[in-house]
Amino acid sequence: MNKIGVIGAGSMAEAIVSGLIKGKLMAPDQIIISNRSNSERLFELETAYGVKVTHDKKEVIEQSSIILLAMKPKDVEAGINSIKDYVTNQLIISVLAGVSIATISQIFEKDLPVVRAMPNTSASIGKSATAIAANNKVTADNLQACKTLFEAIGSCTVVKEAQLDAVTGLSGSGPAYLYYFVESLEKAAEEVGLEGQIARELILQTIAGAAEMLTTSGKHASVLRKEVTSPNGTTEAGLTMLKDKNFEEAVISCVKRATERSEELKEMFAKTVINTTK
Numbered sequence: 361m362n363k364i365g366v367i368g369a370g371s372m373a374e375a376i377v378s379g380l381i382k383g384k385l386m387a388p389d390q391i392i393i394s395n396r397s398n399s400e401r402l403f404e405l406e407t408a409y410g411v412k413v414t415h416d417k418k419e420v421i422e423q424s425s426i427i428l429l430a431m432k433p434k435d436v437e438a439g440i441n442s443i444k445d446y447v448t449n450q451l452i453i454s455v456l457a458g459v460s461i462a463t464i465s466q467i468f469e470k471d472l473p474v475v476r477a478m479p480n481t482s483a484s485i486g487k488s489a490t491a492i493a494a495n496n497k498v499t500a501d502n503l504q505a506c507k508t509l510f511e512a513i514g515s516c517t518v519v520k521e522a523q524l525d526a527v528t529g530l531s532g533s534g535p536a537y538l539y540y541f542v543e544s545l546e547k548a549a550e551e552v553g554l555e556g557q558i559a560r561e562l563i564l565q566t567i568a569g570a571a572e573m574l575t576t577s578g579k580h581a582s583v584l585r586k587e588v589t590s591p592n593g594t595t596e597a598g599l600t601m602l603k604d605k606n607f608e609e610a611v612i613s614c615v616k617r618a619t620e621r622s623e624e625l626k627e628m629f630a631k632t633v634i635n636t637t638k
């Protein structure tokens with residue numbers, strides 16, 4: 361694979377860079393990272409991974425055939441404006457939530473090959489569920505290179521760009537829903553008399569076991585659920601409470617609202633860019 365220039369040096373950039381290096385997809389000297397101003401952070405990444413770091417954006421772009429945008433969405437304009445004069449026809453990969461390919465192209469003022477990706481924070485342990493979407497400038501080889509890149513930090517699925525808001529609402533935000541569920545189980549454990557550490561161990565192993573069953577058994581979640589549920593037993597009693605409290609409806613509303621929010625943010629960024637590039 362060619363050299364990659366990373367613009368933004370935060371947690372998502374680090375997760376991807378560490379995945380690429382650990383997975384031996386790229387050598388450290390094939391990666392060059394820049395940020396807005398935090399020199400200490402660049403030094404930290406240089407020390408930890410042996411990658412090149414610089415504040416010189418021209419150097420980053422001129423050395424790279426792939427450019428990874430990894431700043432916060434609110435910083436997209438400033439970030440792209442700081443590199444756009446040096447960009448020729450490199451492949452742009454963006455992990456920015458809610459910033460469309462059209463908005464990215466508009467800020468670059470060029471028709472570049474752009475891939476939008478939605479990873480999640482499990483990227484930091486190589487377990488992200490990532491979906492990517494490409495514009496029509498992206499070649500099949502480029503798309504395959506992106507897939508390989510994101511497979512270094514977990515799984516990668518190609519979707520249509522229109523589906524990325526739903527992906528954001530489901531798997532982009534998804535880890536937070538599961539953490540919230542764990543927090544609720546921890547509170548419940550306390551109320552039924554289990555101490556913190558014991559409860560935590562039981563909860564984490566239960567989740568890990570259930571996740572592996574879902575992955576390896578080839579059975580649908582509803583089948584596995586029924587296998588746990590004895591007629592008139594404890595599981596049935598517990599699940600009845602979840603149904604009474606409209607658990608399913610709450611989960612559906614959660615994912616729908618997150619998806620909607622992704623659409624709202626996308627429109628908001630598009631409008632901001634239209635206003636400033638007018």
Ligand SMILES: NC(=O)C1=CN([C@@H]2O[C@H](COP(=O)(O)OP(=O)(O)OC[C@H]3O[C@@H](n4cnc5c(N)ncnc54)[C@H](OP(=O)(O)O)[C@@H]3O)[C@@H](O)[C@H]2O)C=CC1
Pocket residue numbers: 367368369370371372373394395396397398399401430431432433435438439440442455456457458478479480481532
């Ligand atoms: N957290 C999540 O679950 C997910 C996040 N994402 C996306 O990942 C992206 C990065 O998030 P995260 O890593 O948490 O962000 P962080 O806040 O950790 O890092 C942001 C980085 O961007 C840099 N930056 C800011 N402005 C500029 C600029 N003008 N030029 C160059 N670099 C700049 C910052 O540099 P400095 O420190 O010098 O200011 C910093 O290194 C976001 O767009 C987010 O939407 C995607 C999927 C999931």
Ligand SMILES: O=C(O)[C@@H]1CCC=N1
Pocket residue numbers: 457528532533
């Ligand atoms: O909460 C957010 O907006 C970002 C997008 C996906 C995960 N975190």
